Amino acid sequence: MLQLHNTVIHGQDKLMTEPKTKDSHLSVNVWRGGDEGELVNYQVPARENQTVLDVITEIQRFQQPDLAYRFACRVGVCGSCAMTVNGLPRWTCRTHIKKVVDNGQLTVEPLRNLPRIKDLVCDLEPFIDTWKKAGAPFSGSRTRYDPPANIKPDSPLRQAADAGLQCINCAVCYSACDVVHWNRDYVGPAALNRAWTLVNDVRHAKRQETFEKAFSENGCQSCHSHGNCTRHCPIQLNPSESITGLKKMVFKGLPKEDK
Amino acid sequence: MNRYLFIAQRVSAMILAPLVIIHLGLILYAVSDGLSGAEILSRTRGSWAWASFYFAFVLSVAVHAPIGIRNILKEWTSMNQSIINGFCLLFGLMLLLLGIRAVTSVV
Numbered sequence: 107m108l109q110l111h112n113t114v115i116h117g118q119d120k121l122m123t124e125p126k127t128k129d130s131h132l133s134v135n136v137w138r139g140g141d142e143g144e145l146v147n148y149q150v151p152a153r154e155n156q157t158v159l160d161v162i163t164e165i166q167r168f169q170q171p172d173l174a175y176r177f178a179c180r181v182g183v184c185g186s187c188a189m190t191v192n193g194l195p196r197w198t199c200r201t202h203i204k205k206v207v208d209n210g211q212l213t214v215e216p217l218r219n220l221p222r223i224k225d226l227v228c229d230l231e232p233f234i235d236t237w238k239k240a241g242a243p244f245s246g247s248r249t250r251y252d253p254p255a256n257i258k259p260d261s262p263l264r265q266a267a268d269a270g271l272q273c274i275n276c277a278v279c280y281s282a283c284d285v286v287h288w289n290r291d292y293v294g295p296a297a298l299n300r301a302w303t304l305v306n307d308v309r310h311a312k313r314q315e316t317f318e319k320a321f322s323e324n325g326c327q328s329c330h331s332h333g334n335c336t337r338h339c340p341i342q343l344n345p346s347e348s349i350t351g352l353k354k355m356v357f358k359g360l361p362k363e364d365k
Numbered sequence: 366m367n368r369y370l371f372i373a374q375r376v377s378a379m380i381l382a383p384l385v386i387i388h389l390g391l392i393l394y395a396v397s398d399g400l401s402g403a404e405i406l407s408r409t410r411g412s413w414a415w416a417s418f419y420f421a422f423v424l425s426v427a428v429h430a431p432i433g434i435r436n437i438l439k440e441w442t443s444m445n446q447s448i449i450n451g452f453c454l455l456f457g458l459m460l461l462l463l464g465i466r467a468v469t470s471v472v
Contacts, residue, residue: 285440288440288441289439289440318368321367321368321371322367323367325367327367327368327370327371328436328440353371356368356371356372357372357375
């Protein structure tokens with residue numbers, strides 16, 4: 107048995123800290139079923155170091171083998187493990203239990219605003235479709251025979267685009283957005299944030315087209331600037347600011363390419 | 366069309382903001398010594414300044430309000446988009462006509 111910090115590795119498939127005490131447990135309510143379903147309670151050993159994803163994994167491995175949930179990297183890169191934890195959307199792999207547990211209670215449900223498939227898994231297709239609606243595909247203006255574009259990293263345009271990059275497509279902002287909740291046709295913060303990065307990217311050949319798509323029916327003008335997207339974004343992006351930037355562009359026009 | 370409606374609503378809001386403040390200030394001033402039809406008409410009759418002011422007011426309201434109503438109906442009802450558009454267009458025309466009628470009757 108290998109002791110590593112507070113972690114005990116018993117075998118190849120076990121990586122978890124020792125329970126705090128023998129009788130210390132978390133009371134975890136987990137959504138079972140699709141759109142029609144119910145919360146089912148599980149008692150999970152409380153440990154010094156465990157994330158929400160650890161708790162769900164422990165339930166699936168030791169109590170409910172048919173529990174469906176989604177994860178991949180477990181380190182906050184892939185964006186596949188987002189769920190609703192105690193009513194708020196979060197990336198579960200980087201959410202420590204201590205941050206969210208409420209009097210020993212935890213409620214884990216699938217993300218809001220997306221069709222539920224089974225248990226904690228939702229269908230992300232409507233979310234991915236919004237990216238296309240908002241003009242997301244990058245369209246290069248050069249061929250492989252052309253030299254690479256010379257982009258100054260500190261130019262205002264590049265800085266504006268950079269501010270919206272690194273989105274991990276976790277759909278937390280889409281789930282947090284109240285406008286999406288009452289109007290499923292609204293493209294939502296992630297897609298508009300992506301559109302913002304593209305209209306500021308001078309390498310993108312269809313900047314005007316992307317801008318027009320971002321401003322089409324149910325586009326950025328539908329945003330009410332509640333700021334839930336920014337508040338819940340796990341990697342501290344600011345989609346709300348990107349959407350405001352798009353709205354301002356309707357008066358200023360597309361920013362000119364840096365000389 | 367959405368872009369132009371968005372621009373129209375913001376621009377009309379920018380015009381309305383000072384006009385509403387002046388209008389409210391005028392109400393406070395006008396009622397301070399009692400309000401009568403004669404008193405209102407004595408101020409507005411033959412005044413191109415007040416006529417221009419209230420024509421601008423009516424025009425801005427007739428642009429601003431229907432676009433806002435359109436957004437609300439779109440978000441909160443399941444009404445067909447073309448029905449919403451038609452209703453808001455009629456609502457805007459009604460505001461415009463009633464507003465112009467009101468202004469012309471006191472100038």
